[in-house]
Amino acid sequence: GTGSSAAETETAEKTAFDIKLEKFDAAAKIKIIKEVRTFTELGLKEAKDMVEKVPVVVKKGVTKEEAEAIIKKLQELGATVVLE
DSSP states (O other), rough: SSSHHHHHHHHHHHEEEEEEEEOGGGGHHHHHHHHHHHHHHHHHHHHHHHHOOOEEEHHHHHOOHHHHHHHHHHHHEEEEEEEE
């Protein structure tokens, strides 16, 4: 890939990322709410309200490593998540 070096430069400049929950499997909603609570300081009701507002940013200003770990967990639970 000739375009990869340009993309890597852009990524290097950005150190804080937002995690956006786009959609999720309705059957996994409770698990996703519980997972959201593990990386936010929200109570059950707040986490539920947030998850129900998809698409919604569930975590702001995280490192790429932290974001990737959270995204991996949410995807395993059946959520569609993007890094912004």
